[in-house]
Amino acid sequence: MRALKRLIDPGSPDLGLLFARLAGALLLLTVHGLPKLAHWRTELAHIDDPLGLGPQLTLACALFAEIVCPLLVALGLFTRLACLPVVFLLAVSMVLVHPDWTLEQGQFGWLLIIVFGTLALAGGGRYSVDARLAAPGR
Secondary structure, rough: HHHHHHHHHOOOOHHHHHHHHHHHHHHHHHHHHHHHHHHHHHHHOOOOOOOOOHHHHHHHHHHHHHHHHHHHHOOOOHHHHHHHHHHHHHHHHHHHHHOOOOOOOOOHHHHHHHHHHHHHHHHOOOOOOOHHOOOOOO
16 A cells, blocks of 8 residues: 555645646647547638648647647656647637637636646656656666
Protein backbone atom coordinates (compact mmCIF):
# COMPACT_ATOMS: atom_id res chain seq x y z
CA MET A 1 0.00 0.00 0.00
CA ARG A 2 2.88 2.37 0.76
CA ALA A 3 4.37 1.73 -2.66
CA LEU A 4 1.05 2.64 -4.30
CA LYS A 5 0.75 5.76 -2.13
CA ARG A 6 4.29 6.75 -3.07
CA LEU A 7 3.50 6.17 -6.76
CA ILE A 8 0.18 8.04 -6.72
CA ASP A 9 0.07 10.69 -4.04
CA PRO A 10 -3.43 12.23 -4.06
CA GLY A 11 -2.00 15.46 -2.65
CA SER A 12 0.58 15.75 -5.39
CA PRO A 13 0.54 18.65 -7.85
CA ASP A 14 1.58 16.05 -10.43
CA LEU A 15 -1.81 14.38 -10.14
CA GLY A 16 -3.41 17.77 -10.76
CA LEU A 17 -1.22 18.29 -13.84
CA LEU A 18 -2.24 14.85 -15.12
CA PHE A 19 -5.90 15.73 -14.63
CA ALA A 20 -5.47 19.11 -16.37
CA ARG A 21 -3.59 17.49 -19.27
CA LEU A 22 -6.18 14.77 -19.83
CA ALA A 23 -9.28 16.92 -19.28
CA GLY A 24 -8.05 19.87 -21.36
CA ALA A 25 -6.84 17.63 -24.19
CA LEU A 26 -10.07 15.63 -24.24
CA LEU A 27 -12.23 18.75 -24.29
CA LEU A 28 -10.26 20.44 -27.07
CA LEU A 29 -10.07 17.28 -29.14
CA THR A 30 -13.75 16.33 -28.86
CA VAL A 31 -15.32 19.80 -29.01
CA HIS A 32 -13.10 21.35 -31.69
CA GLY A 33 -10.53 19.03 -33.28
CA LEU A 34 -12.47 15.91 -34.23
CA PRO A 35 -15.54 17.80 -35.52
CA LYS A 36 -13.27 19.94 -37.73
CA LEU A 37 -11.59 16.81 -39.07
CA ALA A 38 -14.92 15.05 -39.68
CA HIS A 39 -16.35 18.08 -41.52
CA TRP A 40 -13.19 19.55 -43.02
CA ARG A 41 -14.81 20.50 -46.34
CA THR A 42 -17.51 22.47 -44.59
CA GLU A 43 -14.92 24.01 -42.27
CA LEU A 44 -12.73 24.92 -45.24
CA ALA A 45 -15.63 26.74 -46.88
CA HIS A 46 -16.31 29.03 -43.91
CA ILE A 47 -13.15 29.15 -41.79
CA ASP A 48 -12.05 32.61 -40.71
CA ASP A 49 -8.56 33.59 -41.88
CA PRO A 50 -7.52 36.38 -39.49
CA LEU A 51 -3.81 36.11 -40.27
CA GLY A 52 -4.22 36.01 -44.07
CA LEU A 53 -2.64 32.58 -44.48
CA GLY A 54 -5.38 31.25 -46.75
CA PRO A 55 -8.15 28.87 -45.74
CA GLN A 56 -6.21 25.64 -46.39
CA LEU A 57 -3.19 26.60 -44.28
CA THR A 58 -5.37 28.16 -41.60
CA LEU A 59 -7.44 24.96 -41.31
CA ALA A 60 -4.28 22.81 -41.33
CA CYS A 61 -2.84 24.89 -38.47
CA ALA A 62 -6.12 24.64 -36.55
CA LEU A 63 -6.22 20.86 -37.02
CA PHE A 64 -2.62 20.57 -35.84
CA ALA A 65 -3.37 22.66 -32.73
CA GLU A 66 -6.67 20.92 -32.00
CA ILE A 67 -5.78 17.28 -32.78
CA VAL A 68 -2.02 16.63 -32.78
CA CYS A 69 -1.19 18.96 -29.89
CA PRO A 70 -3.91 17.67 -27.52
CA LEU A 71 -2.76 14.09 -28.18
CA LEU A 72 0.81 15.08 -27.28
CA VAL A 73 -0.40 16.94 -24.19
CA ALA A 74 -2.51 13.97 -23.05
CA LEU A 75 0.56 11.74 -23.32
CA GLY A 76 2.73 14.35 -21.67
CA LEU A 77 5.10 14.28 -24.63
CA PHE A 78 6.73 17.64 -25.45
CA THR A 79 4.02 19.08 -23.20
CA ARG A 80 5.25 22.65 -22.93
CA LEU A 81 5.97 22.89 -26.65
CA ALA A 82 2.66 21.23 -27.61
CA CYS A 83 0.72 23.77 -25.54
CA LEU A 84 2.08 26.77 -27.45
CA PRO A 85 0.15 26.26 -30.74
CA VAL A 86 -3.01 25.66 -28.73
CA VAL A 87 -2.60 28.87 -26.72
CA PHE A 88 -1.72 30.82 -29.88
CA LEU A 89 -4.73 29.45 -31.81
CA LEU A 90 -7.10 30.18 -28.93
CA ALA A 91 -5.69 33.68 -28.40
CA VAL A 92 -6.06 34.50 -32.11
CA SER A 93 -9.58 33.11 -32.05
CA MET A 94 -10.61 35.06 -28.96
CA VAL A 95 -8.91 38.36 -29.86
CA LEU A 96 -9.12 38.53 -33.67
CA VAL A 97 -11.97 36.22 -34.73
CA HIS A 98 -14.41 36.80 -31.86
CA PRO A 99 -13.55 40.24 -30.40
CA ASP A 100 -17.24 41.01 -30.04
CA TRP A 101 -17.89 38.08 -27.70
CA THR A 102 -18.65 38.85 -24.09
CA LEU A 103 -16.66 37.12 -21.38
CA GLU A 104 -19.58 34.74 -20.91
CA GLN A 105 -19.73 33.85 -24.61
CA GLY A 106 -16.00 33.21 -24.74
CA GLN A 107 -15.58 31.53 -21.38
CA PHE A 108 -14.77 28.10 -22.88
CA GLY A 109 -11.98 29.57 -24.99
CA TRP A 110 -10.57 31.61 -22.11
CA LEU A 111 -10.65 28.60 -19.78
CA LEU A 112 -8.79 26.50 -22.35
CA ILE A 113 -6.20 29.28 -22.62
CA ILE A 114 -5.82 29.12 -18.83
CA VAL A 115 -5.49 25.29 -18.81
CA PHE A 116 -3.01 25.07 -21.68
CA GLY A 117 -1.14 28.19 -20.54
CA THR A 118 -0.72 26.66 -17.10
CA LEU A 119 0.57 23.43 -18.64
CA ALA A 120 2.96 25.40 -20.85
CA LEU A 121 4.39 27.02 -17.72
CA ALA A 122 4.34 24.00 -15.41
CA GLY A 123 5.04 21.14 -17.81
CA GLY A 124 3.45 17.72 -17.83
CA GLY A 125 4.42 16.68 -14.32
CA ARG A 126 5.68 13.38 -12.98
CA TYR A 127 3.03 11.27 -14.73
CA SER A 128 4.13 12.12 -18.26
CA VAL A 129 6.28 10.71 -21.03
CA ASP A 130 8.45 13.82 -20.66
CA ALA A 131 9.24 12.86 -17.05
CA ARG A 132 10.02 9.29 -18.09
CA LEU A 133 12.42 10.48 -20.78
CA ALA A 134 14.13 12.85 -18.34
CA ALA A 135 14.49 10.17 -15.62
CA PRO A 136 18.07 9.35 -14.66
CA GLY A 137 19.46 6.22 -16.25
CA ARG A 138 17.50 6.56 -19.49
